[in-house]
């Protein structure tokens with residue numbers, strides 16, 4: 001082999017070695033893009049790598065905003081300004097975005113497209129520029145990748161162009177995937193929110209309940225996550241866990257779609273016309289006794305004087321009991337007496353004797369079955385990894401640490417944290433809600449007292465209730481939103 005041949009071979013080997021090194025660096029960029037690093041942290045790292053691979057002084061990544069027909073700087077090395085915006089028809093990046101062409105410029109100051117404003121502001125001297133478009137699979141321009149000032153030499157080579165195009169291709173694929181993922185996430189979020197609205201709309205009595213419970217629960221969870229409180233030192237939520245809790249909250253009453261309307265919206269123990277029937281019956285009993293008494297029946301006279309209640313007062317009392325949220329012992333005794341006097345029948349007696357709310361045992365069981373329905377519907381959905389507990393969290397919103405909750409009677413250890421937080425938010429909202437016809441809104445102080453009492457009796461988690469009240473977490477700071485923050489915005 002001649003000396004010339006040997007030198008040529010060595011030179012070729014050097015080039016191959018160099019290209020090999022560059023290829024490895026490009027693969028490393030790909031690996032970096034495939035990592036789980038948050039988007040805001042990932043792009044500066046990737047762009048730094050691009051600068052390194054191309055041996056430039058600095059690089060920038062611009063993305064297209066098709067709403068305003070501008071490019072905005074996702075990363076701009078060496079620039080302190082938060083965001084640079086360039087119209088599509090201006091500057092070098094605008095030209096590349098507009099035409100889809102690659103520009104390789106020896107000296108920026110000789111190029112008419114170059115805008116010197118930033119150089120003037122920063123004192124930097126831009127010389128060589130290499131700028132390539134970022135295209136998706138449909139050839140749509142997503143943005144522009146630009147590198148400035150080739151180190152050591154004046155101009156970027158053809159090889160640099162090829163390498164930068166390769167890097168731009170990788171970044172474009174990543175951006176498109178991230179954008180599609182965000183779109184799917186937003187679509188899913190909107191569907192879940194729409195279902196929550198539909199649940200709440202179905203029952204005007206509890207309008208807005210799902211969204212208020214979600215807002216309260218998320219506020220408590222976020223505060224616990226950030227808290228340095230000894231009680232919650234081991235509690236941390238990942239991004240997925242926050243999302244899981246949010247969806248569980250929005251959908252916690254989903255099973256109510258399977259509860260008949262007459263039970264769901266039942267505001268009175270007895271339908272109104274039943275009261276009229278009792279009124280007529282009472283009138284008849286009174287008239288019969290009066291007639292007998294007038295005919296000299298002393299027993300009938302005594303019945304009217306001592307036992308028969310005043311018809312007007314009696315109806316007034318029954319109407320009050322009919323909508324009463326809680327029946328005291330004295331009223332319960334009066335109801336028993338009316339049954340003995342045959343003023344009400346057994347069925348009516350059982351309705352009037354409902355201690356709490358307006359539902360009898362059978363109706364209450366149907367109403368409470370909404371939790372089982374919620375859990376089984378949510379269980380039937382194939383949730384993505386990291387959100388597998390949605391059904392269990394949602395299905396625990398009426399469970400109690402002492403095991404007396406419903407429908408599963410889970411004990412303290414078996415109730416997921418999200419379910420415990422949601423239970424507090426659910427009870428607090430039910431107490432303070434202004435829209436329930438069967439009870440007035442209970443002021444905060446009284447509601448706080450009630451939930452504190454429930455916590456002491458182990459009906460609610462005591463640490464969560466105390467934390468909720470100590471930190472005024474019942475005051476919603478962030479209004480319930482129908483949309484999540486978009487991580488990557490298709491601008």
Ligand SMILES: [Fe+2]
Pocket residue numbers: 252253370397398
């Ligand atoms: Fe519920």
